[in-house]
Amino acid sequence: MTHSLHRSGMHQDTDYVFLLYHVKGINDQNVVERTRKAIDLAENAGAVNWGDVKTGPVVSVPSEEIKAKLTPASRIRGAFTSRQQVVRYLKSMKEADLGLCLVIAGPLDEVFSACHETGLEPHTNNYALGIFGKTERLADEDTRAITTMCGHHMVPDGVVVKMQERVNKGKISPEKASLKLAALCPCGIFNQKRAEHLLREKKEHS
Amino acid sequence: MKIDAEKCIGCGTCIPYCNVEAISMNEDDEVAVIDPDVCVECWVCYNNRVCPKDAIEPTPLDTHDKIFKHVLSDPTVTSKGTGIPGRGTEEAKTNCVTGRYGRDIYGICVDMGRPGVGCTMRDVEKVAMALAPTGFRFVGPEENPIATLMTDFKTGKFRDDVLDLHVLSIIIEGSVKRSDVKPVLEALVRVSKEIDTVFSLGIVSMKIDDDEQLMKTLDECAIPRPTRGKVNVGLGRPLFTG
Numbered sequence: 239m240t241h242s243l244h245r246s247g248m249h250q251d252t253d254y255v256f257l258l259y260h261v262k263g264i265n266d267q268n269v270v271e272r273t274r275k276a277i278d279l280a281e282n283a284g285a286v287n288w289g290d291v292k293t294g295p296v297v298s299v300p301s302e303e304i305k306a307k308l309t310p311a312s313r314i315r316g317a318f319t320s321r322q323q324v325v326r327y328l329k330s331m332k333e334a335d336l337g338l339c340l341v342i343a344g345p346l347d348e349v350f351s352a353c354h355e356t357g358l359e360p361h362t363n364n365y366a367l368g369i370f371g372k373t374e375r376l377a378d379e380d381t382r383a384i385t386t387m388c389g390h391h392m393v394p395d396g397v398v399v400k401m402q403e404r405v406n407k408g409k410i411s412p413e414k415a416s417l418k419l420a421a422l423c424p425c426g427i428f429n430q431k432r433a434e435h436l437l438r439e440k441k442e443h444s
Numbered sequence: 445m446k447i448d449a450e451k452c453i454g455c456g457t458c459i460p461y462c463n464v465e466a467i468s469m470n471e472d473d474e475v476a477v478i479d480p481d482v483c484v485e486c487w488v489c490y491n492n493r494v495c496p497k498d499a500i501e502p503t504p505l506d507t508h509d510k511i512f513k514h515v516l517s518d519p520t521v522t523s524k525g526t527g528i529p530g531r532g533t534e535e536a537k538t539n540c541v542t543g544r545y546g547r548d549i550y551g552i553c554v555d556m557g558r559p560g561v562g563c564t565m566r567d568v569e570k571v572a573m574a575l576a577p578t579g580f581r582f583v584g585p586e587e588n589p590i591a592t593l594m595t596d597f598k599t600g601k602f603r604d605d606v607l608d609l610h611v612l613s614i615i616i617e618g619s620v621k622r623s624d625v626k627p628v629l630e631a632l633v634r635v636s637k638e639i640d641t642v643f644s645l646g647i648v649s650m651k652i653d654d655d656e657q658l659m660k661t662l663d664e665c666a667i668p669r670p671t672r673g674k675v676n677v678g679l680g681r682p683l684f685t686g
Contacts, residue, residue: 243674244559244644250672259537260680267683291519331679339538339680349675360651361678362539364553365670367645367662370636375561382559390519391560391612392488396460422492424520 242315242343242427243366247383248439253432254318254344256280256288256327262310265337270308272336277305279334280316283327288316289426297420297430317387317429321348328356380440384433388423397422405437412438445483445490449475451499458500461489463517463612464562484562484612485510486517509609515589517612534587535617536648541680543650549619550658551648552580552628556641557613563641565593565614566607571643572600572616574635579624583617590614625658629665646673 242255258276260266280288281301289295290312293304308314318324324342331340342349346363353360369376376382377395384398385391401419404410410418416433447458447467452475459467459476466482467489469475480503490500505511515521534544535553545551554571557563568590572582576599585591593602620628625647632645645667649655659669 243553243646243672244555245672246559255674257537257674259534261538261541264538264541265680265683328677335679337679337681337683339540339676341537341674341676343674344672346671346673346675349673353675353677358677358679360675362536362545362648362650362676363655364536364551364646364648364674364676365655365658366672366674367647367667367670369559369642369644370632371639371642372561373642376642377560386559389558391463391558392486392519394461394463394488395560396462400460422488424491 242389243364244369244389245343245386247379247386247436249432249435250345251321251348252319252435253387253429254321254324254342254349255427256285256316256318256324257341257343258314259339259341261339265339266310269310269338270312272338273308273312273314274305275334276331276336276338276340277314279330280327283330284318284320284323285316285327286319286431287420287426287428288314289424290314291425294424295420295426295428297417297426315425315427317427319429319431321352324349324352325355328352328358332356332358380436383436384419387428387433388425389427390423390425392424393419393422393428402437402440406441406444412441445478445485445487446480446501446503447476447478448499448501451497452476453497455496457496458489458494461492461494463488463560464610482610484517484610485514486612487514491518491520509606512589512593512606513609513611516614535646536674536676538680539648539650540676540678541682545619545648545650547650547652549621550625551619552617553646553648554616554632555613555644555646556616557611558642558644561642562610562612563614563639564607565602565609565611567639567641568614568616569600569602569607570639571632571635572602574600574631575616575618575628576600578620578627578631580618580620580628583619588615588617590616626661626665629661629667633665633667
């Protein structure tokens with residue numbers, strides 16, 4: 239999946255995704271225990287959202303429940319809101335030496351400099367080269383800035399548009415609206431803080 | 445997915461929850477209906493219990509097409525072929541321990557229909573057939589569900605009976621020798637003008653230098669240099685279960 243690769247729009251410097259992986263037969267020894275530890279470290283570093291696609295995101299499911307339901311098939315992903323949080327996480331993961339594969343998605347300059355600051359040398363990069371084809375069929379940029387935070391597109395364009403309308407009319411706060419949107423993304427990579435910022439900003443300009 | 449006309453009160457709450465505009469009001473504007481040919485079985489409307497009357501119900505996943513669409517479009521479902529939830533590819537994520545994309549090759553991920561447009565397999569085939577003669581090597585069915593529908597890896601041809609299948613998104617993943625990447629990128633730029641959807645493009649590079657050569661190739665293909673990406677930070681290491 240490349241569902242964290244193609245985020246777009248404003249304020250991407252407040253939006254970083256972490257993804258934890260392992261491979262059966264290579265680095266899956268005691269993987270549940272090690273994943274749990276990696277989640278603790280992400281929480282300590284300030285992750286605003288995270289989840290296991292099979293159980294749900296921490297914005298809707300208690301952290302302890304997700305951790306208790308981890309299995310060797312679990313895939314953990316989450317979101318940070320600053321480069322500083324990424325640095326904190328990289329430092330703690332390097333120190334813990336859990337052997338899990340860790341991927342950070344975000345603005346390349348920021349991610350590379352975070353790696354450099356931590357003394358980590360990126361192993362492999364997946365570069366986002368943009369959108370091709372009938373781009374006139376895409377939703378508008380403001381909507382995509384929010385929907386692409388769930389790369390699986392479990393946050394439909396129409397729901398974002400409706401939610402923005404409700405925010406603009408004062409029927410729901412940007413904070414509550416962003417949490418409702420985040421709950422639609424089962425992986426936990428939706429950054430509700432950035433969504434809140436985007437919804438509020440658009441309301442102010444409406 | 446279907447809507448029980450007996451339960452539906454015609455409030456229209458479910459309509460914005462459809463990713464592909466498969467839900468609409470019926471001719472009399474009394475109840476909502478789902479067009480099964482357009483529906484991609486993502487189950488967003490059902491999984492989130494958006495209907496106040498619980499009128500949205502899954503139809504049995506009793507055909508290969510329905511199962512395939514559901515596996516590709518709902519990330520909570522695991523593909524039996526790959527063992528990975530969702531559309532399932534590993535691209536750069538585990539490369540630090542698998543080395544599947546080594547020093548001499550790039551990985552290519554063509555994310556068809558994304559973001560949020562959807563696509564038919566006919567368009568997927570067009571792109572695959574454009575890639576096939578360029579030195580692009582498709583990954584196999586053990587790594588990507590799409591390969592189960594391909595009848596010829598040399599030409600990129602898919603089964604005729606699946607060409608009208610409508611999916612939310614699907615990834616064409618493969619690799620190319622670093623020296624052959626330009627024809628692949630040129631083919632993608634060319635075919636992008638012939639499809640009725642969009643694709644998001646990613647290129648996977650094991651870091652052996654600053655990738656300046658790749659960036660120059662992008663310049664030559666008029667593809668803007670990337671500003672964002674996914675970085676495998678290299679913390680994986682072997683820990684065998686034995």
